[in-house]
Amino acid sequence: MPSVSTQITWIVVGYAALVAVLAVTAAARGTERPRWLDQMAWMLELLVVVRALVGLGPLLGGDRPESTSTYVGYLVASVCVLPIAMRSVQDDRATWSAAVVAVAAVAVGVVAVRLQMTA
Amino acid sequence: MSDERRSGPHQVLLALYALFTLAAGARSLVQLTTRYDDAPVAYWLSLAAAVTYALGWYAIRQASAGRTGFASVMLWVELAGVAGVGTLSLVVRDWFPDASVWSDYGIGYGFVPAVLPVAGLLWLRHRKLAALANN
Numbered sequence: 001m002p003s004v005s006t007q008i009t010w011i012v013v014g015y016a017a018l019v020a021v022l023a024v025t026a027a028a029r030g031t032e033r034p035r036w037l038d039q040m041a042w043m044l045e046l047l048v049v050v051r052a053l054v055g056l057g058p059l060l061g062g063d064r065p066e067s068t069s070t071y072v073g074y075l076v077a078s079v080c081v082l083p084i085a086m087r088s089v090q091d092d093r094a095t096w097s098a099a100v101v102a103v104a105a106v107a108v109g110v111v112a113v114r115l116q117m118t119a
Numbered sequence: 120m121s122d123e124r125r126s127g128p129h130q131v132l133l134a135l136y137a138l139f140t141l142a143a144g145a146r147s148l149v150q151l152t153t154r155y156d157d158a159p160v161a162y163w164l165s166l167a168a169a170v171t172y173a174l175g176w177y178a179i180r181q182a183s184a185g186r187t188g189f190a191s192v193m194l195w196v197e198l199a200g201v202a203g204v205g206t207l208s209l210v211v212r213d214w215f216p217d218a219s220v221w222s223d224y225g226i227g228y229g230f231v232p233a234v235l236p237v238a239g240l241l242w243l244r245h246r247k248l249a250a251l252a253n254n
Contacts, residue, residue, distance in 0.1 A: 069149045077141065085134060094126035103134040 008051045009116045012044070016109035019044050023102035033098040038086065041101055045082040048108055051115070052079050058119055065119050074115040081107050128242055129183040135235060136176035142228075143169035143220045150217070158217035164204050168220040168232070171197050175239065182243055185250070190243050198236035201225060205233070 002010075019040050026037055055075050058065050065071040085104035089097035147165035155162065174193050182190035205224035208215045218227055225232030 067149070067153065069153055073145045073149060077145070081138070084137075088134070089130070092126060092130075096126050096128060096130045099128075099131045100134045103131055103138065107138050 005051070005054045005057070005119065006116060008047070008054055009112050012047050012051050012112040013109045015044055015047055016105045016112065020102045020105040020109070023098045023105060027095055027098035027102065030095050032093045033089070033095070033101070037098060037101060041082060041086060041105065044105060044108060045079070048078050048082065048112070051112060055115060055119070067118060071115070071118045074111055074118060078108060078111045078115055081111065127183070129179055129246075132179050132235075132239055132242060133176060133183075135231070136172050136179060139220075139228075139232070139235070140169055140172040140176060143172055146220065154217075158215060158219075160214040161208075161217050161219035161222065164219040164221065168200065168204075171200055175236075179239060179242075182246060187243060187247060187250075190239070194236050194239045194243060198240070201232050201236060 019037075022040065023037055026034055052075055055071075055078075058071070059068070082104050085100055089100050143165055147162055147169055150157070150162040151159075151166065171193075175190075175197055178190035178193035181187075201221050201224060204219060204221035208219065208222040215222055220228070221232055224230060
């Protein structure tokens with residue numbers, strides 16, 4: 001059975017992909033960015049924070065990652081990307097703002113995979 | 120006009136440029152400081168890529184506000200960088216014992232680095248044509 005961190009990573013990746021697809025769909029419809037998309041993005045952030053907290057384990061325990069600085073970089077990036085992206089479109093609910101959410105969601109998914117690979 | 124300036128495809132470009140500035144910058148700094156001797160040329164080129172993305176971000180922001188001059192130069196510089204480093208990485212393998220951001224035309228990032236400047240230039244062209252039509 002895969003470790004807890006691996007399982008959470010897959011949940012993060014799957015959910016990030018879902019958010020990205022829905023964000024692209026919302027953008028393609030050409031309407032205002034829906035509120036539920038924001039809520040889904042913040043749910044993703046919550047998942048990422050849980051993954052990051054679990055990810056602190058290898059840093060504190062004896063089984064340290066091969067490149068600690070790379071690992072810490074991915075750890076910090078994983079939790080920062082979404083808040084920064086959501087902040088940048090805070091007052092802007094126009095169509096294209098949903099595409100920004102899509103970019104951020106894909107980035108979070110990729111960072112989650114890289115984090116897992118460097119652990 | 121101001122609405123068009125705020126919202127549009129350039130927001131996606133800006134998000135991607137910010138992301139790549141962060142990714143390339145952090146990557147090159149970690150590699151330059153922790154394993155410089157492994158592949159100094161590749162790592163310095165990664166830092167150059169990071170600087171290019173930061174300047175590209177600024178250029179697109181300026182262009183979205185109507186000042187397209189810097190972007191018309193910067194996006195071509197970026198395209199030349201991706202094409203140049205990509206080709207170099209295939210021809211002079213010895214300089215790249217470890218990958219750089221633009222190695223093999225950005226294969227490590229799903230070729231997004233090769234697509235970005237092209238997408239930027241297309242957007243810029245569209246923007247200039249729209250500005251012409253308005254006048």
